Amino acid sequence: MVDIDPNGTGLPGIEQLRVIVGAVMTIGLIMSVLALIIAAIVWGFGSNSSNPHLASRGKTGVLVACGAAIICGASVTLVNFFWDVGQAV
Template sequence: MIDIDPNGTGLPGIEQLRTIVGAIMTVGLILSVLALIVSAIIWGFGANSSNPHLASRGKVGVLVSCGAAIICGASVTLINFFWNVGQSV
């Protein structure tokens, strides 16, 4: 039987890679907040100017930015979940 687990110390630079990934997650969350603010403003302008196309684009932007924030925030949990599912196969 082969039993192999991830090795956090097997290669040089793993800790720096974790730092970089954490920084990228932070940037992704910040950009999601920015996109949410811009999309909400566009949605408001579209709704107040009777422009349904602009309002719908703003709504889509709000949904996409919220989805991006969910994926950024839950990425570690999702990967760990699927890792555990793969280990039980």
């Protein structure tokens, strides 16, 4: 039987890589907020100008921005969940 666990100290630079990944997650969340604001503005302009195509694009943008924020925020939990599932196989 082989029992191998992730080693957080096995390679140099692991801690710096964790910091970089955390910074990228922060940038992803900030960009999601920006995309949500822009999409909401587009949705509002489309609704107020009676332009259903623009309003539809704005609604889609709001949903995509929210989905991106969910994925960025839950990425660590999702990876840990699937790691646990993989360990149970």
